[in-house]
Amino acid sequence: MPESQNNRSDAGVRIVRTTSTFDCGGRCPLRLHVKDNRILRVEGDDIEEPGQLRTCLRCRALRKYVHHPARLMFPQRRTGRRGEGRFERISWDEALDSLAGQLKRIKQAYGNEGIFLATGGGYLAGLHNGGFAATRLLNQFGGCITHYGNISSEGAVWASLTQYGSVMVGNSREDLMNSRLIILWGWDPARMISGTNTMYHLIRARENGARVIAVDPRYHDTAATVADEWIPIRPGTDTAVFVAMANVMIKEGLQDRQFLDKYTIGFDRFKEYVLGRDDGVDKTPAWAADISGVDAAVIERLAREYATTKPAALMDCQGPARSAMGEQYNRCAATLCAMTGNVGRPGGSAGGGLMGIPVGHMFRMSAIPPGKNPLEAEGPNVKGTLDIRLRVVKRVHINKIFDAILKGKAGGYPADIKLMWSMCNNYLNQTGNSNKAAKALQQLEFFCVNELFMTAQARYADLLLPVTSAAERSDLTRPWPSGPYFTFMNRALEPLGECKSDLEIASELAERLDIRDFNPHSEDQWLKLLVDHNPEYRQHITDFEAFKRDGIHRVKLDEPIVAFSDQIADIEKNPFPTPSGRIEIFSQRVADIGNPGVPPIPMYMPAKEDRFDPLSSRYPLQLITPHPKNRVHSELFLVDWLSEVEPHRVWLNPADAGVRGIKDGEGVLVYNDRGTVAITAWVTERIIPGVVCIFEGSWYAPDDKGIDRGACANTLTRDDYSGGGAAVLNTTLVEVKRETPGSQPAEPGPR
Amino acid sequence: MQIGFYFDQTRCTGCGACQVACKDWNDVDAGPEKWMRVQYMEQGRFPKPFVSYMIAPCWHCLQPVCAEACPAAAITKREKDGIVVVDSEACLGNAACNVKCLKACPYGAPQFGPQTAAKMRKCDFCLERFEQGKSPTCVQACPVRALDAGPLDALEARYGSCREAVGFDYSYRTRPAVVLKAKAR
Numbered sequence: 045m046p047e048s049q050n051n052r053s054d055a056g057v058r059i060v061r062t063t064s065t066f067d068c069g070g071r072c073p074l075r076l077h078v079k080d081n082r083i084l085r086v087e088g089d090d091i092e093e094p095g096q097l098r099t100c101l102r103c104r105a106l107r108k109y110v111h112h113p114a115r116l117m118f119p120q121r122r123t124g125r126r127g128e129g130r131f132e133r134i135s136w137d138e139a140l141d142s143l144a145g146q147l148k149r150i151k152q153a154y155g156n157e158g159i160f161l162a163t164g165g166g167y168l169a170g171l172h173n174g175g176f177a178a179t180r181l182l183n184q185f186g187g188c189i190t191h192y193g194n195i196s197s198e199g200a201v202w203a204s205l206t207q208y209g210s211v212m213v214g215n216s217r218e219d220l221m222n223s224r225l226i227i228l229w230g231w232d233p234a235r236m237i238s239g240t241n242t243m244y245h246l247i248r249a250r251e252n253g254a255r256v257i258a259v260d261p262r263y264h265d266t267a268a269t270v271a272d273e274w275i276p277i278r279p280g281t282d283t284a285v286f287v288a289m290a291n292v293m294i295k296e297g298l299q300d301r302q303f304l305d306k307y308t309i310g311f312d313r314f315k316e317y318v319l320g321r322d323d324g325v326d327k328t329p330a331w332a333a334d335i336s337g338v339d340a341a342v343i344e345r346l347a348r349e350y351a352t353t354k355p356a357a358l359m360d361c362q363g364p365a366r367s368a369m370g371e372q373y374n375r376c377a378a379t380l381c382a383m384t385g386n387v388g389r390p391g392g393s394a395g396g397g398l399m400g401i402p403v404g405h406m407f408r409m410s411a412i413p414p415g416k417n418p419l420e421a422e423g424p425n426v427k428g429t430l431d432i433r434l435r436v437v438k439r440v441h442i443n444k445i446f447d448a449i450l451k452g453k454a455g456g457y458p459a460d461i462k463l464m465w466s467m468c469n470n471y472l473n474q475t476g477n478s479n480k481a482a483k484a485l486q487q488l489e490f491f492c493v494n495e496l497f498m499t500a501q502a503r504y505a506d507l508l509l510p511v512t513s514a515a516e517r518s519d520l521t522r523p524w525p526s527g528p529y530f531t532f533m534n535r536a537l538e539p540l541g542e543c544k545s546d547l548e549i550a551s552e553l554a555e556r557l558d559i560r561d562f563n564p565h566s567e568d569q570w571l572k573l574l575v576d577h578n579p580e581y582r583q584h585i586t587d588f589e590a591f592k593r594d595g596i597h598r599v600k601l602d603e604p605i606v607a608f609s610d611q612i613a614d615i616e617k618n619p620f621p622t623p624s625g626r627i628e629i630f631s632q633r634v635a636d637i638g639n640p641g642v643p644p645i646p647m648y649m650p651a652k653e654d655r656f657d658p659l660s661s662r663y664p665l666q667l668i669t670p671h672p673k674n675r676v677h678s679e680l681f682l683v684d685w686l687s688e689v690e691p692h693r694v695w696l697n698p699a700d701a702g703v704r705g706i707k708d709g710e711g712v713l714v715y716n717d718r719g720t721v722a723i724t725a726w727v728t729e730r731i732i733p734g735v736v737c738i739f740e741g742s743w744y745a746p747d748d749k750g751i752d753r754g755a756c757a758n759t760l761t762r763d764d765y766s767g768g769g770a771a772v773l774n775t776t777l778v779e780v781k782r783e784t785p786g787s788q789p790a791e792p793g794p795r
Numbered sequence: 796m797q798i799g800f801y802f803d804q805t806r807c808t809g810c811g812a813c814q815v816a817c818k819d820w821n822d823v824d825a826g827p828e829k830w831m832r833v834q835y836m837e838q839g840r841f842p843k844p845f846v847s848y849m850i851a852p853c854w855h856c857l858q859p860v861c862a863e864a865c866p867a868a869a870i871t872k873r874e875k876d877g878i879v880v881v882d883s884e885a886c887l888g889n890a891a892c893n894v895k896c897l898k899a900c901p902y903g904a905p906q907f908g909p910q911t912a913a914k915m916r917k918c919d920f921c922l923e924r925f926e927q928g929k930s931p932t933c934v935q936a937c938p939v940r941a942l943d944a945g946p947l948d949a950l951e952a953r954y955g956s957c958r959e960a961v962g963f964d965y966s967y968r969t970r971p972a973v974v975l976k977a978k979a980r
Contacts, residue, residue: 085820087935088936098937101810101811101812104812104819105819234808243808243939244938247806247939263844263846265808265809268846268847269805269806269808274843276841673810673811684825684826685825686815688825688826689811689814698841699841728844729840729841729844730844730846732842733841
């Protein structure tokens with residue numbers, strides 16, 4: 045019989061209503077069938093259709109994750125070399141004494157600035173969140189150095205804050221039904237869940253008669269399902285095409301002058317740039333065609349179609365913004381949304397990349413109060429700043445954590461890092477340049493990791509603390525960019541093995557660090573408090589017990605939410621939350637920063653490792669690293685039900701494969717100066733020539749020659765960020781060659 | 796009565812949620828045994844490729860040739876609802892009969908695990924759910940509502956009687972219980 049045979053008779057099976065806490069972009073009601081402290085089956089939402097919030101394949105496989113035989117079940121201490129993966133079991137008392145002792149030792153020897161706390165998005169919930177407990181603990185311990193920004197969306201955040209003064213730039217997904225034209229720009233919701241049911245709403249909008257155009261280096265599954273037209277484009281050149289579309293609109297008088305006059309400032313400055321009155325370069329479709337690989341005639345037609353079809357939703361996602369100059373892309377998209385008068389209108393869109401709606405958003409959830417970090421008390425005021433340089437005075441940019449460990453103060457970082465404590469993340473795998481990260485981790489005096497699995501990063505730990513999965517905790521969750529609804533997680537299982545939550549770990553450390561009253565509440569009390577003290581919950585949740593019982597509270601809306609509809613209805617009464625009260629196509633705040641990397645109007649600019657970099661003579665292919673469909677970043681990686689859905693492969697156009705003698709299904713090496721990954725080739729017509737694609741999140745696994753056999757995309761990417769703070773993970777040049785068994789690559793990556 | 800499946804190929808994104816939900820509900824390990832499969836088809840050349848997906852459960856054929864092929868009479872078609880079920884205990888195992896059912900089925904529905912003498916198992920329309928009045932788990936799992944199931948005549952009344960789709964050949968010999976909406980190039 046298969047190993048997973050369970051006793052599935054109905055007797056004694058409990059149905060537990062909960063959700064996951066993955067950083068997936070959805071939040072779906074789940075009904076877990078539980079018996080003998082084991083999840084036997086997973087069912088989804090059970091209200092009558094339409095309106096079910098249907099979970100995706102990831103949570104359908106949840107029990108294989110929770111009960112995975114590789115789950116870490118007890119504390120462990122390293123016995124081999126760092127990164128070798130050899131550990132021995134120890135008791136919790138030994139483990140907590142060890143971490144507390146190391147924290148005290150580092151504090152005494154180097155001060156609190158020797159301590160680095162790496163939190164993350166591994167679980168997103170109110171109580172058991174990405175490191176709030178540890179943040180609260182270390183803040184009470186005298187502070188620590190930590191990171192700024194998130195790896196996913198800083199370009200979009202910067203663009204939205206600049207343009208609109210707000211990150212709530214999305215419309216309800218139901219509003220797609222009002223669109224006549226939908227442009228999927230770097231957006232693949234069949235794979236990257238932009239809110240539960242988003243792909244379904246998109247399909248229904250198409251069935252309702254909307255024309256759909258996909259602009260993307262890949263003919264992704266969303267395009268294959270709904271797009272009337274695919275416009276292949278080179279990565280990093282989207283802004284050039286936007287600028288040329290603006291050029292067409294201006295020259296043909298297609299822009300919505302009334303809208304621009306009433307709701308925006310600075311359009312004239314943008315127009316000067318577009319027409320080349322400042323630099324002598326008329327940014328015509330022909331100009332953009334040379335840059336982007338999109339025919340000038342196609343750019344002209346797209347510009348006219350977008351400007352004259354009303355309403356039209358330009359859906360610019362975050363992937364293209366995860367690049368050098370990434371924020372220019374989302375800003376320029378938002379500018380086109382204004383030029384076409386689609387902001388704040390049903391069926392339109394505001395652009396800006398974030399797609400979140402302002403009711404029930406995850407960003408507006410309550411969490412354990414972290415308190416103030418004493419080490420940041422003296423720093424510059426960074427609240428709302430667009431000057432990224434100020435944000436890295438006291439903190440480290442998320443895509444520079446490992447560089448900061450290697451270089452410290454001498455490299456311009458805020459501290460010399462001696463100890464790292466990490467939880468809810470696998471940054472070695474999920475930020476740029478994994479080989480550098482592996483090297484940096486060797487340099488730490490002490491590295492403690494709270495984890496569920498022996499991830500690529502956890503292998504480098506000195507001390508491993510086993511953490512409960514979300515099924516072993518009660519909590520509050522919220523949808524991420526869409527809703528509105530609120531979800532309650534009922535604990536399905538008692539903690540497995542010796543696992544503890546991060547909150548329990550922090551609480552037990554508090555006693556050892558002589559911190560009093562660190563955790564005064566039980567889990568149930570915390571959850572009630574977090575609901576009672578949150579203005580949105582207070583408004584919507586009138587019956588806490590019913591909320592718990594149902595696991596969800598759905599907010600009924602008369603009409604879909606449309607971002608900035610209040611501003612468009614009455615701009616005098618409801619100005620935009622920008623300094624001018626208008627949409628800022630020109631931003632004085634940005635001009636005042638004086639950083640040429642972030643001009644005050646959106647602009648296309650050349651960048652390091654773009655397709656025209658001289659380095660392209662050695663590494664002629666551009667690499668993109670989109671979200672995988674069968675895991676959440678690097679979470680769920682070991683779940684075999686999911687990995688068998690889609691093998692991990694590099695996408696190659698037949699033209700690029702042919703000249704390299706590569707056949708479909710063959711082993712290849714993808715490499716640049718930062719590293720080499722070994723991976724299977726998938727030769728497909730679905731990617732533009734000159735570009736290769738590896739989905740992020742596969743676990744880094746270097747062999748003894750330094751070749752990453754796990755084919756982690758970030759072995760190839762760069763640990764840098766744009767002027768607006770975007771991680772440049774989609775701005776990477778590589779070369780690909782066949783891997784002949786037993787041979788060495790011509791240019792092996794660094795060890 | 797004859798039950799059947801409806802599949803809207805124009806909606807399917809190939810995500811695999813149906814396949815995973817099937818494995819979860821029926822407790823089937825990762826590996827070659829897949830009671831629900833999702834087949835991928837790519838045609839055409841850059842920049843105009845054509846991509847489609849086709850699901851492959853058991854179609855609970857009106858003429859189940861698998862049942863005729865089975866030397867142990869382990870496969871039967873239920874009189875009252877037309878669900879084709881296998882008595883895995885009675886199955887001789889894949890080695891003993893050299894997978895006669897699988898060879899007979901034009902759709903590859905009979906499934907065998909990787910172990911020696913694996914007994915045949917396959918989609919049973921989520922019989923346990925069916926008897927409680929629930930639709931198969933794959934139908935409930937589809938995030939884009941590309942699937943439906945129920946009495947075949949009701950499906951035909953609702954969705955028509957198209958039996959063509961990319962990557963699917965309707966077998967007049969076995970007569971699969973299916974209504975399709977095909978993706979057009």
